Amino acid sequence: MKKIAVVGGGAAGLIAAYFAKTINTDVTLFERNHNLGRKILISGKGRCNLTNIKDVREIIENIPGNGKFLYSALNSFSNIDLINFMEKLGVKTKVERGGRVFPVSDKSEDVVVALKGALEKKGVVLRLNSRVKEVKVSNGKVSGIELYEKEEYIPFDAVIIATGGLSYPSTGSTGDGYEIARRLGHTIVDLRPSLVPLITKENWVKDLQGLSLKNVEVTSFYNGIKINSEFGEMLFTHYGVSGPVILTISREIVDYLKENKEVIISINLKPALTSEKIYERVCRDFEKYSRKLYKNSLDDLLPKKLIPIIIKLSGISAEKPVNQISKEERMKLVELLSNFKLTVIGCREKEAIVTRGGVSVKEINPKTMESKLVKGLYFAGEVIDIDGYTGGFNLQAAFSTGYLAGVNACKEG
Ligand SMILES: Cc1cc2nc3c(=O)[nH]c(=O)nc-3n(C[C@H](O)[C@H](O)[C@H](O)COP(=O)(O)OP(=O)(O)OC[C@H]3O[C@@H](n4cnc5c(N)ncnc54)[C@H](O)[C@@H]3O)c2cc1C
Structure with missing residues (x-):
């Protein structure tokens, strides 16, 4: 036997x-x-x-x-x-x-x-x-x-x-x-580790904990050079980002992190729209909410949790009346919607899906x-x-x- x-x-x-x-x-x-x-x-x-x-x-x-x-x-x-x-x-x-x-x-x-x-x-x-x-x-x-x-x-x-x-x-x-x-x-x-959640430098991500974004495009860069890109769903956590898209792109990002290199991930929140179309969309919403303050004008555009962060990063005063937001400021918001950046500084090694x-x-x-x-x-x-x-x-x-x-x-x- x-x-x-x-x-x-x-x-x-x-x-x-x-x-x-x-x-x-x-x-x-x-x-x-x-x-x-x-x-x-x-x-x-x-x-x-x-x-x-x-x-x-x-x-x-x-x-x-x-x-x-x-x-x-x-x-x-x-x-x-x-x-x-x-x-x-x-x-x-x-x-x-x-x-x-x-x-x-x-x-x-x-x-x-x-x-x-x-x-x-x-x-x-x-x-x-x-x-x-x-x-x-x-x-x-x-x-x-x-x-x-x-x-x-x-x-x-x-x-x-x-x-x-x-x-x-x-x-x-x-x-x-x-x-x-x-x-x-x-x-x-x-x-x-591969298929691993990523830790970001920006600690305000914890305010977004639990927020899941569907149909976004996430692209990673090192020194301005594209590493990879993926379309789908991602999730904010108390330490950074996770979810299917992040796990997939993490495989190559880990190689850079191993060499102590910072990686930038850019989230395109509106990947189906060109910058011009996002601009038109922003203007339409601002028209609709022209009597409101900036902080109350983004409900149609973004998930609730994301609004305070986008407001802060756009550099436009939350209290500004919408009809006073300049073209330049609108352009800044448009840029942010298609290029929402986070800095990756590590990964949750023990939570990798696979080695x-x-x-x-x-x-x-x-x-x-x-x-x-x-x-x-x-x-x-x-x-x-x-x-x-x-x-x-x-x-x-x-x-x-x-x-x-x-x-x-x-x-x-
Ligand atoms: C959270 C999570 C979710 C996942 N979801 C999916 C999914 O949905 N679909 C998918 O395809 N993959 C998924 N994966 C990946 C998948 O589970 C693994 O790739 C797969 O289980 C590996 O199988 P394995 O038998 O090689 O190893 P394991 O499943 O890790 O089994 C190894 C076993 O060996 C035992 N062992 C280790 N050392 C010794 C020793 N010295 N003596 C005796 N026993 C020992 C361990 O206790 C363990 O039971 C997931 C992984 C994680 C972490």
Whole structure:
């Protein structure tokens, strides 16, 4: 009987253990927490956006961190395979905006419960509260694992490392797998947070906390040179900005922050309108409110919370009668509406959705997920140097690589 250890009970590890278990294998899943799938539970705001309905080519395009490495994995266990698999386990799914797939129940817990039940039914041994410290190797081949507790050694023929990334460490993902892999000779590509909320210099953002802006365009700049741009929804927080658009552009911004460079983000609050059209719009509103004060004239143009800030930044007195606002002042307001600037000085590292970097894909066989350095050692999920955008791509990557690692680890030889 081939003995297989799976290290980590997240998306990748759960699927890997399921597919590694056959009548010819003994599979033990080690999870350091007392429960499985903690990150799945918090994913998609508790609803678990488990995959995306897009085709393989588009999924790869949405995985900027080594998406092409996943070609075999995504073809072996596609989004459709995942959806069918989840349905087989009793989790019906639905497709939402942007092709995002969620459980019909809107409960990520259902995904975890279904996977756990499937593992138990198949006879996978679940060892909770068991943190793996080392993978032991003899003659270039996996020989077993060592636990932290009492340094217990257990022999295994194959080990699948599925320990996740570095973000939300309270879920158990604290980067153990990187250290284990490094000690076995693997290269760990520079670890950085991705899809991460950004901290701004302007502390008045806290006055905007909770304000969500839809249909805005956010562009980031370093030294006046554009880094990237994205259209959609963003959110103000007590420390800065978050929300889908910000998370997406954060990936590249983090590289500048790492070098202590300040990045400017410019929010176009009216991206559908040219400056001339915004000017006309402002004039129309000022005409409508010509008997009012400036501070009472912006209700049609802006969300309530934003008005005091825009007034302050425009440099026009809040008490000024609208009919006395000059053309120059109007132009200033127009500029502000299309170029509302914030200075990014940091990111909320531990709140990243995903970790960029990890075990180098150059040292992993993309067709099997087996290490090219150590026989019988496999990797799956976020521990690998892969990262995708929001939309279900990271979980799909974890499930697909988990599947490949599982079905290959259980092969004889
Ligand atoms: C807030 C949030 C929301 C997200 N929402 C989505 C979403 O909706 N859709 C999407 O596609 N992606 C989402 N992601 C990303 C996605 O959840 C992760 O990329 C994915 O869960 C990674 O799966 P994994 O199995 O590789 O790692 P993890 O899910 O992190 O699992 C790793 C497991 O290994 C265990 N472990 C670690 N070290 C050891 C050790 N030494 N011994 C034993 N066990 C160990 C950990 O306790 C953990 O349970 C979200 C992430 C966050 C943080």
